[in-house]
Amino acid sequence: MSAPALDPVRAPSDEVSATPSRRAGKQTRTTPARFDTALGWNDRPGVSRALRILLCATALGIFAAPFLTIVSGALSTHPSGSSLSFLPHDSTLLNFRVAGERGIWDYFTNSLVIAGGGLLLQLVVCVLAAYALARHRFRGQAIVMTLFMLTMMLPEEVIAIPLSLVLGHVPVVGIDLKGTVWGVILPLGAWGFSVMLLTEFMKDIPSEIEEAARLDGVGELRMLWQIVLPLCKPALGVAGVLGFIMIWDQYLLPLIAAKDPTDYTVTVALSILRTDPEVGSGVVLAGAVIALLPSLVVYLLLQRSLVTGIAAGATKG
């Protein structure tokens, strides 16, 4: 927006083009500029606008509308694949009741405990690490940074089999984490992405603030808690949302950390519902709705920080 608006200021020096370009400048301010988008979309009624609305509707139909089929299927009495549509037939809550009888709320509770505990642990661990990396200089800093980067490049899938052995018998202490929520929570603790993101953000805090606080005799923990953290709220929001969605999306980790199916999270438990011959697809969809809701709520409430986070993560990448 700002670039074309600046033009008329420069234009008067060039006598010939002064008038038309000033007019163009005015136009950019009243109607959205032609040069705002790569395709030069035009907001005035016309072919361009009609085409854009049509394409937008198609995109909505492909990417968003399928979610309506989950909800309507979950609310329908007999949704075999056949009666799937955007509006429920004979709305009923029966599917949710049956899903409840199959223990969906227990799985959901597992998920909530893991998401809550995992996110809390992850934020604490990553904030502490980022604080050390951003606000202190020490020997081996580059190596530590590389180690945290490596955790990002080390997908759970690749280490799944040995990780399941480690979870069954944690070295040194020798406890069996399988079948406990800790088996899922602890491996989620060190997340390289959050460490990187928070480190970059904390680096930008001016050192004058820190020096002033040090003169006042503020200790290390109070410095982090009362001075650095309040300034990090935007980055914490990003790390929180992305962390929650990442944890909620976990599939393999809860699968290998479980001792028996009652330990499953709600997303993994969907497969139990599906393979249960006694329940129909309506019940599976009711489970899907329940598994979908928390990430949906978090996303809608905090989507702005999510999108900035993805963009920031990408450019740092």
Add this chain to the structure above:
Amino acid sequence: MTATTSAPRRRGGLGTKAVLPWLFLAPGLLLALVFKFLPMGKGIWLSFFDVRPFLGDQWVGLDNYTRVLTDHRFQDAIGHTLVLGVGQSLGAIVVGFFLALLLEGQARSLKIMRTAVFLPVVTATAVVGELWRLMYYPTSDGLVNSALGFLGLGPTPFLDNPDTALWATMVMGIWMVAPYNMVIILAGLAGVDRTLYEAAAMDGVSLWQRLRHVTLPAIRPAIGIVLTLAAIRGLRVFTEVYVLTGGGPAGSTEVWMTRAYTLGFTRNDIGGASAASVVLLAVTLLLTVTVNHFRKRGDVR
């Protein structure tokens, strides 16, 4: 952990001040060590053994590797991984690029559109899998099939037919990732100098030429990032396939990780599964390093 104790001593004299950062780093390093690096090391170690519970492991050298890499089911799985990874990455970039071009702008309605279109990304993969299983319902009244019916095409049992199952999985993958790419490409588009568009318009350049010579070069870094992420994601694909088809029908959607999972957890061939994972890890790292290398060179130019 050894570094934790040795580093402060090396600095000498500074005492608590030098220990302090390590106290803050300790939880993260400990968790990463126990739950990331130790399993990685253990996986590499086990890949050289015939793992036999209660009988003791037996060193077999590179046997697991040769066995896994010559197994034709595994070769098929690697082929599927490559087809799926490449197709999904390219498809998601093309679709993401078009979405970004379509939804670029400041209007409120566009922001709402972007929020809605982004939903597949925040939805847990397992939920997406269940959704698409129903959308791919094999009879003519399934959602996708009834849409195809409008176009006069007969119903296809997408997931039950070995010829179509892999493509059906690919379409779902594109659907899941394209909106994510859209956000990154949108961030790239926002950085394009608007005056270039204006200048191009004054030179009477066509829309296609403008896209090709102004927009695309400007968002090349964004595309590079998207490609890296997609390639790595494509190699490690597991949940989508596991939930949607379980590798079937007739192994037609079996990928690297579902095969390794079956080997390790169903067949109890931990050595073989570890060897497969180590190969995958090596390829992933190699790919990351290569792409980063080319990206850096591209930036300098």
